[in-house]
Structure formats: structure tokens, C-alpha cells
Amino acid sequence: MSDAIILNFDGTVGWITLNRPERLNAMNRQLVDQLAAALEKAENDDSVHTIVLHGEGRAFCSGDDLKDLDAQTASEAQTRDWVNAIQNITLLIMRSKKIVIAAVHGWCVGGALEWVINCDFSLFAENTRWFFPEVGYGLFVTGGVTALLTKQVGPQVAKELMILGEKQDAQRALDLGIAWKIVPDGELLDEARHLAVLIGTRPLGAVAKIKHAINEGFHSSLDTAIARETEATISGFLSPEAQARAKAFRS
Template sequence: MKYELPDELTVECDGPIRIVEINRPDELNAVDKNLHWALANVWRQLSADTEAAVVILTGAGRAFSAGGDLDWVTSFLDDPAARDESIREGAEIIDEMLRFPLPVIAAINGPAVGLGCSIAVLCDVVLMSEKAHLADPHVAVGLVAGDGGAAFWPLLTPILRSREYLYTGDRISASTAVELGLATRTTAPDDLLPEARRLAARLAAQPAQALRDTKRVVNMYLSQALGGPMQAGFAAEVATMQTAEHRDRLVALRKNASRQKEPTR
């Protein structure tokens, strides 16, 4: 099957296994307009691939995904139509992942931040390199964590533990992520993809209908529990996108990031 996706998201076919790679390594796989669209649309294409049985989701280079691309996100400050489209598409990503019938194994090779973190924990199995970490820094830039963290983490973690990380945006190490319930298990960095492939091969050999329907039933709990909080989260995120505090924080963050990219003399 031919996948119709931009270069920012690639699909490798290995028998019944599909390896989906977030492919902006020079930008730490930060999500820009093209990648955001691809993450919303890849799941329907994978569902239509009759030879696929299991999906591995990972990142190219040093990161899984560093979250929203700062140039793209900053453009929303003066483009409400683009901002609203990004929110609609963000909700589509989550909905498509929850409805996707095949098991998805996240192979978290490096930082998974913001939307990258939300996508990671929506997967069925989350394998993390011992050098990887999670973080949801929405609040630190004046936003509600509407695209997953505030609505989804309380279903997976003790609320008293997850609040601190959501409120501060602090990094969650791989071992702590497993302890909290945000990841399945850790691996040595070099073992991450081989272990993901071994698990994918094992799942691909399982009876297909039994596996798919088991996932469907499990995800019913998630979909039902997420209905109200997710809608409220996205609405609150849109509201905070329009605040002066968010604008100031985002502009300062982008300036700082730009300075760090400047070559030294």
C-alpha cells in the first residue's frame, strides 16, 4: 500500500509490522503544520492497509518529539483561523488514535514533550529508552494542557502524583514514568527498537480478531472517560491561547530558542 503523507512522517513496511517514524530530526521532531496534519491522517491510512497487523511509533534522531514547533505555534498569536484549525486537528489526532484498531507500540527514543508526550501515552504499549523523558510544559507557557495531559494522565496515574508534573512541566524520567503508569517499561537505548520489533512480531502472531476486539473494549473505557474532560480541555486551551500571559511567555521562549541556535563567533 502507498501512504500519502508528507516527508515529516514516514511509514516503513516490515511484513505485518508498520514502523511510523516522526521525521524532523534536525528540529528534534517538533510538530509543525505538515507533521500535525500527518499525525491526524496516518491512522486512517494504516487502518486501510490490509497487510498491517501492528504499528511501532518512534522518532528519528535524538528525540521522539519536542512538542509544537515554536515558529508554527507563535504564528497562532496573530492567525486565529490557523489556531482553531490546529485545535480541531489536535482533537482528531486523539480521536483517531483511540479508534485505531491495531496495537500501537511507542518506542520512546528521546524527549517526548507536549503533544509528543500526549501521543506517546495514547499508545497501547510504551517502551522508553532509559535516556528518554516525558514532559508536558503547557502551563509554563500559559496554556491549559488540553491536548491530552490534563484529561488523559489522571486515567493512567495517581492524580496526586500527576498534578505536580502537569502544574510545573518538570521532566519525568523513564523510570519515574513507569512508576507513575505513563510508560510500560524501560530498555537500554540500543535495545529499544529491537525490543519493539520483537514485541510487535509477537503481537502480529496473535489471533487478529481477538486482539483487535480486546483493544476496542479497553479503549471504550478511555473514550467514555475522556469525553467531557477532553472537550473542556480543548476549550480551555483555546481560551488561554488568547491571553497576554501566553503571548509574553511564548515570544520570550521563541527568542531564547533563536539565540541558542545562533552560531558563536
């Protein structure tokens, strides 16, 4: 079995690559567990000041791998364990001492989009397309975005994005502040490297303190949002209607 996540170190930068290109880097348990391990390893390496998260192939990440959905949500206990694993990525990103940069291209969907919102900076390639499909399946969002994104874009736009679930482009992400910058497709990783190295010249302790102060001040209800989302997401995964919709989508 090939690695679903590749971790490389380049000076003060830890590069984490989502590596299931044949599935557009869709999220399965292997990818989520290996991503958690990579984030923890980078976090515990004192030489690493910044982390860049990006996807191999034609996409950043196409969201949950619906082919694996049944195996991950066969019972309430398995479903809770799966959702908690997804939510743990949010906590690892947002509570990290390191600045986490998302370099996004191609499709960025569902739970992966929520992780991008959790990152400190998000660079979008011009070809990026993104949306929240969960409510359309009868499911629910994760990543604390019911609190984080609502505070950022306002309740009306948050409802538009999450309830209507329409596909959006990179310019819309920039307009809403989901993307920090749009860059040409071929320059995405170079731009991410430049930003990561620049941030790495700042004292790590000071950067960590300002990151946590900003996150705590702006995202004060993150834990509450995650707890609420976890219960709603588990309920959605166990819903026969949602399972039928997901099966119909992947067939």
C-alpha cells in the same frame, strides 16, 4: 520540502517515523497532518496488525514547534483548527483497530507525550526525558490526559506533573505506568519490533475488540476531556501572556 512523517511497512508492522530531526521532531502543521494521513493509511491496510511510532534523530518529539506558533494561532479559527488537528491524532490512535506502540527516546514533551500516553504500549529508552510544559506557558494539555492520566496516576500526581511541569526521567515514567518497559538506548527499535511482531501473531479482530473494550471501560470520559481541553487550549494559545512567554522561550 522533505517529509515530516515517513511510513514504512514490514510484514504486519507499520512503522511511522517523526522526521524533523533538525527540530527534534517538533510538531508543526505539516508533521501533524502527515501523521494523521499515515495513521489512516496504516489503519486501512488489512495486512497491518500493529503500528510503531518513533522519532528520527536525537529525540522522539520536543512538543509544539514554537517557531511556527504564530502562523498556527493567528486567529481563533486558526487556533481551533490547529488544536483540533492535534486532538485528532489522539482519536486516531485510541480508536484504531491496531495496537499502537510508542518507541520513545530523548526528549518527549507536551503534545507528543500526550500522544504517547494514548498509545497501547510505550517503550522508553533509558535516555528518555519527558515533561508537560504547557501550564508553565499559560496553555493547556491535550490528548485527553486530564481524564486518562488522572485515572492512571491519581489526581495529586496528575496535578504535580501538569502544574509543576518538572522534567522527569524514564524510571519515573515506568514507576507511574506511563512507560510499559525501559530498554537500553540501542535496543529500543528491536524491542518495539519484537513486541509488534508478537502482537501481530494474535487474531486482529480479537485484539481490536479487547483494545476497544479496555479503552471504553477505563477511559469513558475521553470525548468530554478532549472537548474541555480544546476550549482551554484555544484560550491559552490566544492569550497575550502565553504568546509572550512562548516567544521569550524561543528567542
